[in-house]
Amino acid sequence: MNPAEWFSEISDELWPGQCFSLKVKSVLHEERSKYQDIKIVQSESHGVVLILDGIIQCTERDEFAYQEQISFLPLCCHPNPQKVLIVGGGDGGVAREVAKHPSVTEVHQVEIDERVVELSKQYLPFMACGFDSPKLRLTIGDGFEYMKQHEGVFDVIITDSSDPIGPAESLFRESYFELAKRALRPNGVICSQGGSFWLDPAHVRSTLDYCRKHFPRVAYGLAAVPSYPTGQIGFFIASLNPETKFAEPCRTFDEKEIDRLGLRYYTTDVHRAAFTLPRFAAKALYE
Amino acid sequence: MNPAEWFSEISDELWPGQCFSLKVKSVLHEERSKYQDIKIVQSESHGVVLILDGIIQCTERDEFAYQEQISFLPLCCHPNPQKVLIVGGGDGGVAREVAKHPSVTEVHQVEIDERVVELSKQYLPFMACGFDSPKLRLTIGDGFEYMKQHEGVFDVIITDSSDPIGPAESLFRESYFELAKRALRPNGVICSQGGSFWLDPAHVRSTLDYCRKHFPRVAYGLAAVPSYPTGQIGFFIASLNPETKFAEPCRTFDEKEIDRLGLRYYTTDVHRAAFTLPRFAAKALYE
Numbered sequence: 001m002n003p004a005e006w007f008s009e010i011s012d013e014l015w016p017g018q019c020f021s022l023k024v025k026s027v028l029h030e031e032r033s034k035y036q037d038i039k040i041v042q043s044e045s046h047g048v049v050l051i052l053d054g055i056i057q058c059t060e061r062d063e064f065a066y067q068e069q070i071s072f073l074p075l076c077c078h079p080n081p082q083k084v085l086i087v088g089g090g091d092g093g094v095a096r097e098v099a100k101h102p103s104v105t106e107v108h109q110v111e112i113d114e115r116v117v118e119l120s121k122q123y124l125p126f127m128a129c130g131f132d133s134p135k136l137r138l139t140i141g142d143g144f145e146y147m148k149q150h151e152g153v154f155d156v157i158i159t160d161s162s163d164p165i166g167p168a169e170s171l172f173r174e175s176y177f178e179l180a181k182r183a184l185r186p187n188g189v190i191c192s193q194g195g196s197f198w199l200d201p202a203h204v205r206s207t208l209d210y211c212r213k214h215f216p217r218v219a220y221g222l223a224a225v226p227s228y229p230t231g232q233i234g235f236f237i238a239s240l241n242p243e244t245k246f247a248e249p250c251r252t253f254d255e256k257e258i259d260r261l262g263l264r265y266y267t268t269d270v271h272r273a274a275f276t277l278p279r280f281a282a283k284a285l286y287e
Numbered sequence: 288m289n290p291a292e293w294f295s296e297i298s299d300e301l302w303p304g305q306c307f308s309l310k311v312k313s314v315l316h317e318e319r320s321k322y323q324d325i326k327i328v329q330s331e332s333h334g335v336v337l338i339l340d341g342i343i344q345c346t347e348r349d350e351f352a353y354q355e356q357i358s359f360l361p362l363c364c365h366p367n368p369q370k371v372l373i374v375g376g377g378d379g380g381v382a383r384e385v386a387k388h389p390s391v392t393e394v395h396q397v398e399i400d401e402r403v404v405e406l407s408k409q410y411l412p413f414m415a416c417g418f419d420s421p422k423l424r425l426t427i428g429d430g431f432e433y434m435k436q437h438e439g440v441f442d443v444i445i446t447d448s449s450d451p452i453g454p455a456e457s458l459f460r461e462s463y464f465e466l467a468k469r470a471l472r473p474n475g476v477i478c479s480q481g482g483s484f485w486l487d488p489a490h491v492r493s494t495l496d497y498c499r500k501h502f503p504r505v506a507y508g509l510a511a512v513p514s515y516p517t518g519q520i521g522f523f524i525a526s527l528n529p530e531t532k533f534a535e536p537c538r539t540f541d542e543k544e545i546d547r548l549g550l551r552y553y554t555t556d557v558h559r560a561a562f563t564l565p566r567f568a569a570k571a572l573y574e
Contacts, residue, residue: 006306017310017332018514019293023303045304062485065565198349198513224511224519224565226485227305231518232511258566265565273560278352278511278552279545 015229033115040123059227068266069223071097074191076249081155087143089160090116096130110139110146147183159192174210181214187241198230201284216242221274247275302516320402346514355553356510358384361478363536368442374430376447377403383417397426397433434470446479461497468501474528485517488571503529508561534562
């Protein structure tokens with residue numbers, strides 16, 4: 001293995017002792033933005049890959065799994081989601097999915113790093129097409145400030161962030177859940193990237209516990225995403241409606257509708273299964 | 288990344304362009320047996336790791352996910368599994384799980400490479416403890432020959448093989464399913480390692496199609512195993528009973544029983560969820 005030809009995702013803090021690598025055909029772009037290192041490569045097996053601060057954010061080959069689950073899990077846990085806020089998600093993938101949901105009328109997105117947006121439009125058009133939706137209003141700015149200025153506005157808030165070390169750290173703290181709660185309408189639902197319980201169940205548990213202080217109903221849902229460490233990622237989902245049953249979606253789609261919406265991962269059955277955790281994880285997170 | 292300190296799992300045939308690596312503390316053993324290269328390492332993050340022909344077979348950290356699913360999915364799809372055959376599984380992990388099932392009285396295992404058994408007893412006692420069960424009868428030999436000599440004997444046959452290139456290749460062909468069918472009692476169930484549809488859905492589909500020629504009911508179930516390529520692995524499960532509903536187990540366990548059996552991954556809900564595939568995979572495998 002010639003290291004020059006491979007991108008290796010090493011993090012001694014997040015996943016010590018293990019590493020996923022992708023063979024690189026060519027480096028399409030590299031820069032240091034105001035917030036982070038941005039690298040975009042053409043891989044041999046996974047299409048175009050977006051890498052922030054040395055961590056793979058998405059690959060053309062399997063990004064749909066993540067984008068569909070982080071969007072449709074919370075949207076379908078709400079009986080009538082109309083106004084949606086996306087925090088982060090600068091590649092456009094979550095906007096692409098949220099805009100598909102039939103009841104959604106307005107998608108507000110606030111992304112801190114405009115260079116991620118610009119470069120995604122240039123190199124990841126299959127995701128950045130999300131910015132073309134007439135439902136979308138994009139703001140470049142700080143998600144915390146944006147939520148402070150929008151109290152009681154949104155039905156669903158989706159936080160598509162990087163991992164809890166670096167610019168996204170604050171999104172895994174209690175103050176985030178407090179602010180998100182205030183920005184919601186009654187019976188609102190939130191969903192955030194939640195790491196992997198295979199790596200650090202104690203960290204997942206402590207974030208869930210923050211969330212529990214502000215929301216009567218809280219759960220952890222899953223997506224299989226092969227290019228992420230452990231091949232799985234979870235989402236914190238919380239609802240202000242104490243009657244919410246996360247594993248029984250309010251809105252269901254039959255297979256024809258799933259295909260018409262262009263969904264490749266999410267189905268109503270996938271939704272139901274996403275909240276079933278292996279025994280050790282259920283114990284670590286819920287007991 | 289100093290390549291000398293890492294074990295990198297490269298396969299241009301099975302997963303070109305991608306690679307998972309584990310940091311190695313020490314190499315515990317290395318040899319060429321009659322059938323394959325055997326390497327056992329102490330990793331920094333995943334405990335002891337068994338590697339055959341350069342492919343990770345199991346790590347101490349997450350092997351339970353694989354062993355429990357490949358064992359309990361088929362066992363719980365049978366109303367009363369008593370006699371079980373394990374083909375392969377030389378590390379002892381599947382035997383360890385199968386012997387836990389309350390109705391199982393006899394576990395017959397046939398492994399081709401006795402060096403894997405011997406080295407697992409020495410270096411992977413947490414799995415090789417499976418060989419200590421009084422229910423177990425271990426034979427060193429060829430699984431095909433063994434099945435030919437045992438017609439109509441087993442309630443469940445579990446094939447815990449390496450990937451479909453190398454010594455296990457024949458286990459992914461039609462002749463395997465034909466032989467397995469003959470070795471079963473009426474209403475018997477089989478389960479085999481089935482690769483990952485994220486890598487090669489066409490190969491998974493063609494093996495499922497072989498299986499369909501001999502069994503009236505066939506499905507593909509999942510386990511999340513972070514140290515395998517794509518972080519997921521699937522299993523071909525087939526039943527001679529046309530009434531079998533794989534996602535609705537005949538035998539259920541409550542949480543107390545799960546804990547008493549020492550299961551860390553499998554639960555009755557995990558069983559039900561294991562057969563739900565992402566839309567693209569369901570299309571590739573079933574439509």
